Structure formats: C-alpha cells, structure tokens
Amino acid sequence: MTEIGDFLQSRRARIRPAEVGLxxxxxxxxxxxxxxxxxxxxxxxxxxxxxxxEQGAADGASDSVLDAIARVLRLDPTETAHLRRLARPGPRRPAPPEVLRPSVANMVAAIRDVPVLVLGRRFDVLAWNRLCRRVIAPNVAFDATPFNVIRMIFRDSAAREIYADWESKARDNVAFLRVSAAKYPGDTELAALVGELRTEVPEFAAMWDEQPIELCATATRVYRVPGVGELEFTSEMLALPDDEGQHLAIYHPAAGSATEEILRALAAETAGVV
Incomplete structure (x- = not known):
C-alpha cells in the first residue's frame, strides 16, 4: 500500500455507510x-x-477531485491539506539544513516568566529557556540542544512520569510528525527518525499506523514537575514565517491559577542559574 492509500483507507474506515445515506x-x-x-x-x-x-498513480489530481473526496470523508482542513500533499508530492529534494536565527535565540532567552522553546521540523528543540527545561524535561541538560522531543517521549521512561496525559501527548506529537513527514519528503533524517521509532518502539508504530494528522496548535496539559507537583499549562504553537518548518511553543498558565503562582517562584529560581 502507498502512503496516500494508507491514509485514504484509514479515513474510509471512519465513515459508516448510513452517515452518507447508503x-x-x-x-x-x-x-x-x-x-x-x-x-x-x-x-x-x-x-x-x-x-x-490510492495506488499513488493518479498524477495531477485536481483540487476539485481532492476536495470532493475530502468532503465525502469529512476531512478537516489539516487533513485535506495533507491529502493534497500526498496526491501531488513533487520531487524529493534534499531538505535544507535547520538553522536557528540568532535573533530567535535571543528572543527565547529574553523570555523568563513562562516556558518557551523553538521546535524544528523533526521535533528537535533548537532553543529553550531555563524555565521550559525545568518544567518539561528536568532530566535533560540545559545545553543539550538540539535534542529530539519525539525520541524523548517514546524512549525516555521519565517522560511518562512528567506528562500526566502521556498517551494524548504522544499521539498529538505523532500526528504533527506525520504532517511534517509529508511536507518534507526529502528530509532523510526525518525519515530515519520515523524508521527508527517504527522499528524499535511498538507504541510509536501503532500510533503512526493509525494515520493521525493534526497540527496541535493549541493544547492544555498537566506536567508533573519533580519537587513541585502538578502544573497545568496551555501551549500555543506559532509558525515562524521566516524559518521554514520551525515553530515557537509558548506554555502559559491560567490567570490566577495555582500554576501561575508556582511558576513565579520557579522563574525566580531559574533566573539565578548561570
């Protein structure tokens, strides 16, 4: 089966005939x-x-045809965009190197009151502030960038303790990685990461084969922070328009929440770390 065939078959399986009048x-x-x-x-x-x-042999599928299929399958805008990429993949050009602009790095370092990081197209952390490291990956050295979030989630046992809703977090990350893999088919390092995890981590393979597709731009999650307890954040993923494939993730607590109060103390604690 082809990539587009696997995707369409997974979406056909979601639709009951009665839902479309059959x-x-x-x-x-x-x-x-x-x-x-x-x-x-x-x-x-x-x-x-x-x-x-479905066999990947219908070159030049028109927008009208793909939109008609998307409508029947009740695809959302992200899934429809994914279908178009799979139907018209284009040449597999080598992916450009992932470069963090100094101004972006300086911006991340200047933000000290909420956790923030920059993710690349392979879910590598290209930059983060100390508060972010303290909350989402306290077992990782601050200067260990880039390090891969997907690999940490599935291969580091500590991640299952940190993320209170580990399965939801893992699935959302797989969904985002699938979008990226379709968008950058020439990225051999991304393909190698997917191959490694599909071969060596059964949970990743099972989630990947379910064909989840999601940008995960906004999510609310609970983190179990060692020495602190449970903190709840809403994360916002913002695409960096001048940096293809890179996203800025900002984690913020609800106003007046216990998390906001605890975060002030953590921010003061990490501000004093050299």
Whole structure:
C-alpha cells in the first residue's frame, strides 16, 4: 500500500455507510467503513481513477477531485491539506539544513516568566529557556540542544512520569510528525527518525499506523514537575514565517491559577542559574 492509500483507507474506515445515506447492505463488510466503489460514486469520480489514486498513480489530481473526496470523508482542513500533499508530492529534494536565527535565540532567552522553546521540523528543540527545561524535561541538560522531543517521549521512561496525559501527548506529537513527514519528503533524517521509532518502539508504530494528522496548535496539559507537583499549562504553537518548518511553543498558565503562582517562584529560581 502507498502512503496516500494508507491514509485514504484509514479515513474510509471512519465513515459508516448510513452517515452518507447508503444502506449497510446484507453482506458482511470485509473492512469497516466505505468501500472504494462507494467513495468513488459519492465523490463523482470513476472507480478506476479512485483506485489509481490510492495506488499513488493518479498524477495531477485536481483540487476539485481532492476536495470532493475530502468532503465525502469529512476531512478537516489539516487533513485535506495533507491529502493534497500526498496526491501531488513533487520531487524529493534534499531538505535544507535547520538553522536557528540568532535573533530567535535571543528572543527565547529574553523570555523568563513562562516556558518557551523553538521546535524544528523533526521535533528537535533548537532553543529553550531555563524555565521550559525545568518544567518539561528536568532530566535533560540545559545545553543539550538540539535534542529530539519525539525520541524523548517514546524512549525516555521519565517522560511518562512528567506528562500526566502521556498517551494524548504522544499521539498529538505523532500526528504533527506525520504532517511534517509529508511536507518534507526529502528530509532523510526525518525519515530515519520515523524508521527508527517504527522499528524499535511498538507504541510509536501503532500510533503512526493509525494515520493521525493534526497540527496541535493549541493544547492544555498537566506536567508533573519533580519537587513541585502538578502544573497545568496551555501551549500555543506559532509558525515562524521566516524559518521554514520551525515553530515557537509558548506554555502559559491560567490567570490566577495555582500554576501561575508556582511558576513565579520557579522563574525566580531559574533566573539565578548561570
């Protein structure tokens, strides 16, 4: 099966025939969800064309065709953009090197009252402030950048203690990594990271094969910080427009919360660290 075939099959499986006005039928379905011929009919394309699309052989699929398929499958905007990338991948050019601009590094260092970091397209931490390190990865040396968040989540047992909702955090990161892998098909280091984790970490492989697709721009999570207790943050992922594939993540507590009060103490503590 191709990447686009795996993705479309996973989304066909989510749709019950009754949801799109089709009878369940008297024959037992071999797989859940819509059959290829049913999707093709609902999207207004021939069965042969749709089959070639799942096989990765329908070059130049138009926006109208892809939008019709997305509409039947009830894809959200992120999933629709992902479908377009898979249908029209383009040449596999080598990915450009990941470079952190000095002004971005200085901005991160200047923020001292909330955790903040910069992530690259492979989920490498390219920069972070001391408060961020204290909250999300207290077992990692501050100067150990870049280090990989995905690898830490799945391979470092401490991560399961730090993230109160580890499974949700892990799945969201896999979903974001899938978006990045489709966007940068020529990034051999990213492909090697995915291959390593699929081969060596069964939980990652299972989540990856479920085809989650999400930008995870906003999330609220609880962190178990050693020596402090549980802290709740809302994180915002902001794309850096002048730095392709890089995102600024800011973690902020609710106003007036216990986390906000504790964070002030932590900020004062980390500000004194050289």
């Amino acid at each position: 009878p369940e039928g008297v024959r037992r379905r071999r797989v859940p969800g819509l059959r290829r011929e049913e999707l093709a009919q609902l999207a207004g394309v021939s069965m042969g064309y749709y089959t070639r699309l």
